[in-house]
Structure formats: structure tokens, C-alpha cells
Amino acid sequence: MLITNIGELSTNTRAGVLRDAAVLVEDGRIVWVGTAADTPFRADEVVDAGGRAVIPGFVDSHSHIVFGGDRAEEFEARMAGEKYAAGGIRSTVSATRDATDEELGARLRGFIDEMRAQGTTTVEIKSGYGLDVETEERLVRLAAEVTDEVTFLGAHVVPAEYADDPDGYVDLVTGPMLDACAPHARWIDVFCETGAFNVAQSRRVLEAGIARGLAPRVHAGQLGPGDGVRMAVDLGAASVDHGTYLTDDDVAALAASRTVLTLLPGVEFSTRQPYPDARRLIDAGVTVALACDTNPGSSFTSSMPFCIAVAVRDMGMTPGEALWAATAGGAAALRRDDIGIIAPGARADLVLLDATSHVHLSYRPGVPLVRSVWKDGVVV
Ligand code: NIG
Ligand code: FE
Numbered sequence: 001m002l003i004t005n006i007g008e009l010s011t012n013t014r015a016g017v018l019r020d021a022a023v024l025v026e027d028g029r030i031v032w033v034g035t036a037a038d039t040p041f042r043a044d045e046v047v048d049a050g051g052r053a054v055i056p057g058f059v060d061s062h063s064h065i066v067f068g069g070d071r072a073e074e075f076e077a078r079m080a081g082e083k084y085a086a087g088g089i090r091s092t093v094s095a096t097r098d099a100t101d102e103e104l105g106a107r108l109r110g111f112i113d114e115m116r117a118q119g120t121t122t123v124e125i126k127s128g129y130g131l132d133v134e135t136e137e138r139l140v141r142l143a144a145e146v147t148d149e150v151t152f153l154g155a156h157v158v159p160a161e162y163a164d165d166p167d168g169y170v171d172l173v174t175g176p177m178l179d180a181c182a183p184h185a186r187w188i189d190v191f192c193e194t195g196a197f198n199v200a201q202s203r204r205v206l207e208a209g210i211a212r213g214l215a216p217r218v219h220a221g222q223l224g225p226g227d228g229v230r231m232a233v234d235l236g237a238a239s240v241d242h243g244t245y246l247t248d249d250d251v252a253a254l255a256a257s258r259t260v261l262t263l264l265p266g267v268e269f270s271t272r273q274p275y276p277d278a279r280r281l282i283d284a285g286v287t288v289a290l291a292c293d294t295n296p297g298s299s300f301t302s303s304m305p306f307c308i309a310v311a312v313r314d315m316g317m318t319p320g321e322a323l324w325a326a327t328a329g330g331a332a333a334l335r336r337d338d339i340g341i342i343a344p345g346a347r348a349d350l351v352l353l354d355a356t357s358h359v360h361l362s363y364r365p366g367v368p369l370v371r372s373v374w375k376d377g378v379v380v
């Protein structure tokens with residue numbers, strides 16, 4: 001398949017942004033990228049982009065989309081002045097435990113369709129609304145049916161039945177729960193925050209996961225500053241997510257490491273928290289990703305274009321930086337080099353925008369600009 005007459009092609013490689021470009025796809029991979037006039041071959045199928053922009057499919061490296069129920073009332077109360085706190089997670093836990101696999105799976109597939117329609121071609125999915133061995137195993141198993149990027153987040157919050165024995169819960173997470181979940185997962189995550197897990201508990205969880213062959217990623221700096229970011233960097237985490245509150249030491253540690261800082265603009269939007277300063281991070285040399293954090297509590301958007309628009313409007317990113325963060329940045333946060341770029345050898349995960357430039361993603365907020373999406377070279 002040849003996609004030609006591309007007005008603007010954002011490659012995320014040294015080739016930069018190409019004008020009047022074309023992309024050749026074979027067997028789900030990109031095999032050639034260049035100027036349309038130089039196209040050296042014929043293709044079985046030719047797609048005329050009509051001068052529109054083509055970007056890499058979005059890589060949404062942080063979501064919690066296997067759950068039951070919703071928390072519209074909590075959101076409504078928050079918009080009337082209530083504060084967001086980690087404890088709300090427990091209400092989703094009861095709804096999730098009560099749901100059948102069929103119900104959870106149908107809902108999950110609905111979210112995947114919703115994301116695809118908005119240009120997301122890779123999504124990471126976390127467990128974390130089961131918080132008992134049986135339900136956590138169900139969640140990672142269901143997630144593994146729709147993505148390779150599954151994260152075991154048994155350490156999301158301490159469930160009500162362990163309220164008096166948080167360390168006993170950490171024993172469960174690092175023991176039988178990890179045994180049941182590790183075979184379905186690639187990543188281990190922990191919510192290292194006041195109201196969830198302290199640094200010592202978080203370290204235990206991550207080290208147990210690492211010992212089982214899972215790679216670490218961490219929720220930290222969402223509700224206040226803490227030592228979670230430095231612990232994550234110390235353990236070689238692929239990503240620290242949230243980073244709403246970061247000290248200068250955190251920023252320096254991130255900049256000196258391979259750990260990506262994944263910003264989640266939907267969270268600040270939906271919890272009325274201050275937006276983090278992406279400019280400060282990028283200028284310090286930190287690799288920044290953008291993700292939706294789709295979940296029923298802190299951020300119930302699944303729209304990467306929405307997150308890009310907020311990051312540009314309120315977090316000091318340029319449209320080009322925000323696009324990079326939502327594609328190549330997400331790939332870096334997942335330690336993947338086959339997605340997030342448009343280059344020979346990469347997966348043919350592509351989005352054709354109904355716009356002449358990627359700038360329109362933030363210039364035209366809330367407008368459905370995704371015209372076509374290819375995942376592994378196939379229209380979805
Ligand atoms: O990433 N911060 C922890 N977990 C989710 C929120 C989960 C919830 O409120 O249900 C997050 O924001
Ligand atoms: Fe999260």
C-alpha cells in the first residue's frame with residue numbers, strides 16, 4: 001500500500017517533517033518513506049492523502065481500562081469543590097469485583113474501539129481495580145487479550161479488608177498475587193503516594209516484580225512531592241507517571257537517567273490540580289511522554305488529541321513537542337523502538353488527519369480530526 005500526496009509527514013526521525021511525502025507499507029511494516037515525486041514503484045493499493053497531514057499512531061502508555069461502574073457522582077462533587085483523593089479507587093474495586101469477565105471484556109473492547117477512533121494504535125493497560133488474587137488475575141488476563149503492554153498494578157491502593165494491615169497486603173501483592181499475574185504481564189507498577197503506598201512498600205513491590213522478570217514503572221508525584229521519583233530512577237523504571245509535583249532534585253535525577261516522565265494532562269484537568277510545567281522538564285533534558293490515564297476516577301478521557309491540546313495550551317509544550325511526546329515519547333516510556341516513528345522497519349501504525357498540519361491537533365481542540373487509522377498496515 002502506498003499513501004501518497006501527504007501534505008505534511010511527521011516522521012519523529014532525523015528526517016523531521018516532510019512535505020509532499022509518501023509512505024510505502026508492506027506486510028504491516030513501513031518499507032519506504034520519501035518525497036511523493038520520488039516514489040520509485042507502483043503499489044497494489046494507493047491512498048491519496050489529498051494534501052493532508054500524516055502522523056504516527058498515538059502510543060498511549062498509561063491506562064486503567066478494565067473496570068466496572070463509573071464515578072460520575074464523584075466527578076460532579078469534585079467540580080463543586082471536593083478534593084481528589086486515592087481512596088475513591090475502592091469504590092471502583094467493588095464494582096469491578098462484582099462484574100463478570102464478559103462484562104469487563106465488552107467494556108474494555110469498547111474503550112479500545114473508542115481509542116482507535118481517536119488515533120491510538122498502542123495502549124498500555126494496568127490492572128489495579130481487583131486488589132485480590134482472583135480479580136487481579138482476571139484483569140491482567142483480559143488486558144492481555146487486547147494488548148502486549150500489560151501492567152500488574154496490584155499495589156494501586158490498600159483494599160478495605162487490609163486497612164489495618166497494609167504490610168500484610170504488600171505480602172499478598174508480592175507473593176500469591178504476583179505469582180498469578182506475572183505470566184500475563186510485562187510491567188509492574190505501584191501508586192507511590194500519600195494514601196496509597198510509601199516508598200519502602202513501593203520498593204518492595206517493584207523489586208518483587210523485577211525478580212519475576214517484570215519491568216518497573218511507577219505512579220509518583222501526583223498529589224504532592226515525595227521520594228517516589230528518585231526511587232523509580234534508582235530502580236531503572238522505564239517511566240515515572242504523573243509528575244505533577246517534582247522537586248529540582250527529581251528533575252535532575254530524571255534528566256540524568258533513561259527514565260521517561262509521562263505527563264497525564266487529563267488528570268490535572270479532571271481533578272483541578274495545577275498543570276505541571278513541561279517546559280521546565282524538556283529544557284532540563286528530561287524525556288517527556290503524554291498519555292491519557294483513562295480511568296473512572298482521575299481522568300476519564302481516552303483522547304490523545306485532547307491531552308495534546310491541554311499540554312500545548314497549559315503546560316508549555318510546542319505542538320511539535322506534544323505530538324512527539326504522544327507518539328515517540330510513549331514508545332520510549334514502553335521501551336519500544338518499533339512504534340511512534342514513521343521510518344523503514346517500523347510498524348505501519350499511522351494516522352491520517354483531516355487537517356493540513358499536526359498543529360491543528362491543539363489549534364482545533366475538541367474537533368474530531370482523525371480521518372483514517374492504520375494499525376500494522378490495516379485500516380481500523
Ligand atoms: O493514575 N493515581 C492512581 N491511579 C489512577 C487513578 C485511579 C482512580 O482514581 O480510580 C491514576 O490517576
Ligand atoms: Fe494511573
